[in-house]
Amino acid sequence: MSVYIEPLARAVNALSKLPGVGGKSALRLAYHIIDMEDSQVRELCDALLAAKEEIHYCSVCGNFCQGEKCGVCSDPQRDKGVICVVKDPRDVMSMERMRDYEGTYHVLHGTISPMNGVGPDDIRIKELLARLDGVREVIIATNPDVEGDATAMYLSRLIKPLGIKVTRIAHGIPIGGDLEYIDEVTLSRAMAGRREM
Amino acid sequence: MSVYIEPLARAVNALSKLPGVGGKSALRLAYHIIDMEDSQVRELCDALLAAKEEIHYCSVCGNFCQGEKCGVCSDPQRDKGVICVVKDPRDVMSMERMRDYEGTYHVLHGTISPMNGVGPDDIRIKELLARLDGVREVIIATNPDVEGDATAMYLSRLIKPLGIKVTRIAHGIPIGGDLEYIDEVTLSRAMAGRREM
Numbered sequence: 001m002s003v004y005i006e007p008l009a010r011a012v013n014a015l016s017k018l019p020g021v022g023g024k025s026a027l028r029l030a031y032h033i034i035d036m037e038d039s040q041v042r043e044l045c046d047a048l049l050a051a052k053e054e055i056h057y058c059s060v061c062g063n064f065c066q067g068e069k070c071g072v073c074s075d076p077q078r079d080k081g082v083i084c085v086v087k088d089p090r091d092v093m094s095m096e097r098m099r100d101y102e103g104t105y106h107v108l109h110g111t112i113s114p115m116n117g118v119g120p121d122d123i124r125i126k127e128l129l130a131r132l133d134g135v136r137e138v139i140i141a142t143n144p145d146v147e148g149d150a151t152a153m154y155l156s157r158l159i160k161p162l163g164i165k166v167t168r169i170a171h172g173i174p175i176g177g178d179l180e181y182i183d184e185v186t187l188s189r190a191m192a193g194r195r196e197m
Numbered sequence: 198m199s200v201y202i203e204p205l206a207r208a209v210n211a212l213s214k215l216p217g218v219g220g221k222s223a224l225r226l227a228y229h230i231i232d233m234e235d236s237q238v239r240e241l242c243d244a245l246l247a248a249k250e251e252i253h254y255c256s257v258c259g260n261f262c263q264g265e266k267c268g269v270c271s272d273p274q275r276d277k278g279v280i281c282v283v284k285d286p287r288d289v290m291s292m293e294r295m296r297d298y299e300g301t302y303h304v305l306h307g308t309i310s311p312m313n314g315v316g317p318d319d320i321r322i323k324e325l326l327a328r329l330d331g332v333r334e335v336i337i338a339t340n341p342d343v344e345g346d347a348t349a350m351y352l353s354r355l356i357k358p359l360g361i362k363v364t365r366i367a368h369g370i371p372i373g374g375d376l377e378y379i380d381e382v383t384l385s386r387a388m389a390g391r392r393e394m
C-alpha cells in the first residue's frame with residue numbers, strides 16, 4: 001500500500017504545483033482542507049474558479065477586469081493623456097496602491113527578452129502605439145532589470161519621434177533603505193539620477 | 198474604486214485563510230491561478246473537493262480511509278496484536294513512511310488537555326479499549342509534550358492492569374542532531390533513556 005490514499009495524494013499533487021508550495025506545505029494544506037467544513041472548501045473552490053472565469057484583460061489597457069473595460073479605463077476622472085506602461089497586471093495593482101497616480105495604464109504582458117525568444121511583436125506594443133492619439137506623456141515603469149531597461153529603451157525610441165514626452169520612473173535608494181546595505185548598481189543609479197535641491 | 202476587483206479580492210480572501218498563507222502569498226497564489234489553464238484550475242478544485250468528500254475515518258482505528266476500513270486495518274499481513282497509538286491521522290502517515298512497522302494503529306484524534314477542556318471521554322480512548330482483545334502490546338506514540346505525556350500516562354494506567362504490555366517510543370537526540378544544539382529537556386530525556394551497549 002502507498003503511504004497516501006489516492007484522494008490525498010491527488011490533492012497534494014495539485015497543491016504542490018502552486019508557486020512557493022513544496023511537498024511538505026502541500027501536505028499541510030491538504031490536511032487542513034480535510035479538516036475544514038464542507039462549505040468552506042466549496043467556498044474556496046468557488047472563489048478560485050470565479051477568479052479564473054470572471055477575470056479577463058481590459059480591451060484597452062490589458063489590465064485585469066471583469067467587464068469589457070477595467071476600472072481605470074472606464075473612470076472618467078482618470079487623465080487619458082498620461083499612460084504608465086507596466087509589465088504585468090499585478091504591477092498596476094502596486095501602482096494603484098500608491099493612490100496618487102491620476103493617469104491610465106498600459107500593460108505589456110511581458111518585456112522584450114531575446115534570450116527567451118520574446119520580441120517586440122510578442123508583447124502589447126502595437127496596442128500601445130494605437131492608443132497614442134492625444135497622449136501627452138508615456139511613463140515607462142518596467143522593472144529595472146536587463147529586459148525591463150531594454151524594453152524601456154525600445155519604447156522610448158519608438159514614441160519620442162512622435163513628439164510625445166517619454167519618461168522613466170526613478171531608480172535609487174528606497175525610502176527607509178540604508179546606504180550601507182544598498183548594492184552598487186542601485187547606488188550608481190541613485191547618483192546618476194541625483195537632482196538639485 | 199478598490200484596488201482589487203471583486204473576484205480577485207474574493208480569491209485572495211479565501212486563500213489567506215489557509216495555514217501559512219498570508220496576504221502577500223494569497224495574492225501571489227491568486228495571480229498564479231488567474232494565469233493557469235482553465236483545466237488546471239478545475240483539476241485543482243476537483244482534487245480539493247474530492248479530498249474533502251472521499252476521505253473518511255477508518256471505523257476501526259480512526260485513520261484516514263476511503264472505504265469502511267483503512268489500508269492498514271484491512272491488510273491481513275499487519276500484526277493485529279500490536280497497536281501503535283497516535284494523536285492524528287497525519288502521524289500515521291509519518292509512521293508509515295518509516296516502512297518497517299508491521300502492527301496496526303489507533304488514532305486518538307486529540308490528546309487529553311484539561312486547559313482546552315479536552316478530557317479522556319472526548320478522544321477515542323473508549324474505542325481503543327474495545328479493541329484490546331488479543332492484543333499483546335500497545336505502543337504509545339503521542340507527542341513528547343505536556344498533553345501527549347499526560348495522555349500516555351493515562352493510557353498506560355488503564356491498559357497495564359489488563360496484562361497488556363504498554364510501551365512508549367523513545368525520546369532523545371535525533372539522528373544527525375548535534376549535542377551542542379540540543380535543548381536541555383531533550384538531552385535529559387536522552388540520558389534517562391540510555392541503554393547498555
